[in-house]
Amino acid sequence: MEESLKEKTAKGLFWGFTNNGVQQLIGVVFGIILGRLLSQADYGMMTMIAIFPLIAKELQNSGFTVALTNMKAPSHRDYNSVFWFNIIVGCALYVLLFFLSPLIAKFYHEPELTKLCRYAFLVIPLSALGTAQSAVLFKNLKVKQQAKAGMFSVLISSIIGATMAWLGCKYWSLATQSIVYIGLNTLMVWHYSPWRPTMELDFAPVKRMFPFSCKMLATNIAIHINNNVLNILLGRFFTKEVAGTYSQANTWSSKCAYLVQGMVQQVAQPILVGLNDERERQLMVLRKMMRFTAFITFPLMFGLALVAREFIVLAITEKWIESAKLMQYLCVSWSMVPLTVLLSNMIVSKGKSGTYFWSTVTLAVLQIALMVILSRYGIHTMVIGFVTLSCLWVLVWHHFTKRLTGYGIGMFLKDTLPFALIALGVMVVTHYLTSSIESLWILLISRIVIAAVLYFIVMKMAHAKILDECIQFLKKKI
Secondary structure: OHHHHHHHHHHHHHHHHHHHHHHHHHHHHHHHHHHHHOOHHHHHHHHHHOHHHHHHHHHHHOOHHHHHHHOOOOOHHHHHHHHHHHHHHHHHHHHHHHHHHHHHHHHHOOOOHHHHHHHHOOHHHHHHOOHHHHHHHHHOOOHHHHHHHHHHHHHHHHHHHHHHHHOOOOHHHHHHHHHHHHHHHHHHHHHHOOOOOOOOOOOHHHHHHHHHHHHHHHHHHHHHHHHHHHHHHHHHHOOHHHHHHHHHHHHHHHHHHHHHHHHHHHHHHHHHHHOOOOHHHHHHHHHHHHHHHHHHHHHHHHHHHHOHHHHHHHHHOHHHHHHHHHHHHHHHHHHHHHHHHHHHHHHHHOOOHHHHHHHHHHHHHHHHHHHHHHHHHOHHHHHHHHHHHHHHHHHHHHHHHHHHHOOOHHHHHHHHHHHHHHHHHHHHHHHHHHOOOOOHHHHHHHHHHHHHHHHHHHHHHOOOHHHHHHHHHHHHHO
């Protein structure tokens, strides 16, 4: 049993890493292309409306994916009920947002947003078609199949988006890229999922799951508000160019975090749910996942902050230089996100959706209030305030996890703080070693190589067990 669980987790992490690694790599390549072809205003137009399809998708899903995952053996009736509910709600939400599009355009004082909203929001009914199939793959740890679907979809959609941008389609290329990605991913999860819907419209299972799922629904909406609060407010209080500048900073700083977060998130909840009857073993698995996450996340995020200026200028030209400083701030915040995801997954696996809900909603309210207060002081002050609050809130998530599992603050710091301090120290040393280099290309490459080598050496000298296990696993895969 131990070996079976360990192998299952390792394979899940490997394919999660492969999936997110390839997607982020494709995102980097085409992000550079699009960043050179499009303007701050183009990105700002999409940034201002990004929150609406995200919220609509959560309303259509209504937290049922997590509810199905928490069930020991969901039946065909359960999946079928969720499938048809999502279809009906997804189509209804698109119709609602179609008629609300002029009001969204009026809120941002951008008349062109009306047509863009009605086109971009097509992702809502398209994603509704694949929710139940995705839940089947997620519940059964079919990470390899999810990886193939994601990698194929992001590659094709990125090619189409870049081609349209090259042809002068401006922000329409970004909207089309999103629609194609969702459409292809939906087709792929249908291909890989063995489950198929039937025409029995029975919503009793949905009604039974609703007390749990409605809290997950509200929580996920609050998460999207947390992640996009600056997108919403910058477009309202400033200009679409300012919103576009922040969008680029947030996009690039989030890529490394999403690489780790997506890898861990695809296996964390199913694994932790399966160990609910073994408290000590569950805590041991959580701590190991936490160490692995910290081992990967902190050097990636702090390293990205180190090379932010060189990367932005070389990759997407100096017209985006204002994004570089914001990117450095945001890297600090994003370094905490994968840890937060693990802690919150532990809370959800215990069935405590109410705790998850109130913690997330409280953060959302505080974020909005703080951003409105700081808006008079400019974008840099707003971002610093956003980052500070996000980092401090990790302690709130830990508090609730401790109450449920006994995961004390000493354990948490022991599992994470050494990796953070070592990564920070490596980046400081690398900065001073390379500060005299004038060529941006040489500076970028030198900082990446030196930081990677120094981090590896320090980890080896510290006899980090997680490093040895990663090396052994990779050798085995090769």
